[in-house]
Amino acid sequence: MMHQPAPGGVVPPPQMTGDPQQLQQYQQPTPQQWMMMQQQQQAPPQPVPPPAGWTPQPVPPPSQMQQYQAVQGAVGAGEIRSLWIGDLQQWMDENYLTGIFAHTGEVLSAKVIRNKQTGLPEGYGFIEFISRGAAERILQTYNGTSMPSTDQAFRLNWAALGPGEKRQDEGPDYTIFVGDLAADVTDYMLQETFKAVYPSIKGAKVVTDRTTGRSKGYGFVRFGDENEQIRAMTEMNGMLCSTRPMRIGPAANKKPLTMQQYPKGYQEALILGGLDLYQLK
DNA sequence: GATGAGCGC
Numbered sequence: 001m002m003h004q005p006a007p008g009g010v011v012p013p014p015q016m017t018g019d020p021q022q023l024q025q026y027q028q029p030t031p032q033q034w035m036m037m038q039q040q041q042q043a044p045p046q047p048v049p050p051p052a053g054w055t056p057q058p059v060p061p062p063s064q065m066q067q068y069q070a071v072q073g074a075v076g077a078g079e080i081r082s083l084w085i086g087d088l089q090q091w092m093d094e095n096y097l098t099g100i101f102a103h104t105g106e107v108l109s110a111k112v113i114r115n116k117q118t119g120l121p122e123g124y125g126f127i128e129f130i131s132r133g134a135a136e137r138i139l140q141t142y143n144g145t146s147m148p149s150t151d152q153a154f155r156l157n158w159a160a161l162g163p164g165e166k167r168q169d170e171g172p173d174y175t176i177f178v179g180d181l182a183a184d185v186t187d188y189m190l191q192e193t194f195k196a197v198y199p200s201i202k203g204a205k206v207v208t209d210r211t212t213g214r215s216k217g218y219g220f221v222r223f224g225d226e227n228e229q230i231r232a233m234t235e236m237n238g239m240l241c242s243t244r245p246m247r248i249g250p251a252a253n254k255k256p257l258t259m260q261q262y263p264k265g266y267q268e269a270l271i272l273g274g275l276d277l278y279q280l281k
Numbered sequence: 282g283a284t285g286a287g288c289g290c
Contacts, residue, residue, distance in 0.1 A: 177283080217282055218285095249284080
């Protein structure tokens with residue numbers, strides 16, 4: 001196992017006594033506010049505005065965070081020290097997120113992304129730590145384990161961008177399906193397996209069960225270069241990743257190309273064929 | 282087990 005208990009200085013949470021990858025049905029003593037909110041939430045499945053009293057207490061940042069705020073400027077600028085967190089439930093707010101890691105003293109802030117129109121959480125957020133190392137420890141230690149007060153697994157990853165940065169299209173992705181993966185294969189391992197031979201690799205993702213966080217045994221690898229995608233389909237089929245040979249197939253692309261990504265002649269054919277432009281945007 | 286969906290104003 002690559003994972004290790006958090007090194008000195010960081011008190012591991014109580015559920016972290018064993019292998020973090022072994023999911024536990026551990027239930028932490030439940031803060032009442034969260035439970036109450038959870039119940040409110042479950043009763044009427046509301047599409048629209050958060051009930052008043054959604055947030056039990058406004059978030060006064062713990063005083064220790066302010067100390068670290070000062071440190072922040074000294075920390076390497078441009079260093080990514082935020083984690084992206086997904087699969088959040090609706091009642092999980094900034095308080096909840098910072099609370100989880102408060103004992104480390106290394107959390108700077110948390111942000112839950114909400115829909116601008118409805119104000120409802122989008123199901124993901126960001127957590128900023130005092131350093132990349134701190135964030136990495138959290139990622140290693142918690143990813144895949146149960147979130148407090150739930151049997152929902154943490155889904156954590158590096159934040160790809162800093163706040164305010166724009167995600168730019170680097171062109172289309174060429175994706176392959178990879179099946180027969182061993183249970184221990186992670187996004188990172190999958191990507192590394194291809195990286196040396198296919199430099200255009202953009203990312204790899206192992207599909208996991210939403211609640212347990214366990215691998216479903218298949219995933220996707222994205223390339224920037226179509227030729228590398230095509231080569232990988234044959235060259236990597238049957239190659240070992242972790243302990244098992246991969247079975248590679250074409251990816252069923254759920255996300256259609258944008259109109260600009262089609263070759264010119266093909267665009268016209270689509271239009272003549274009555275395919276609406278807006279379906280492709 | 283067999284075709285996801287996840288990046289901030």
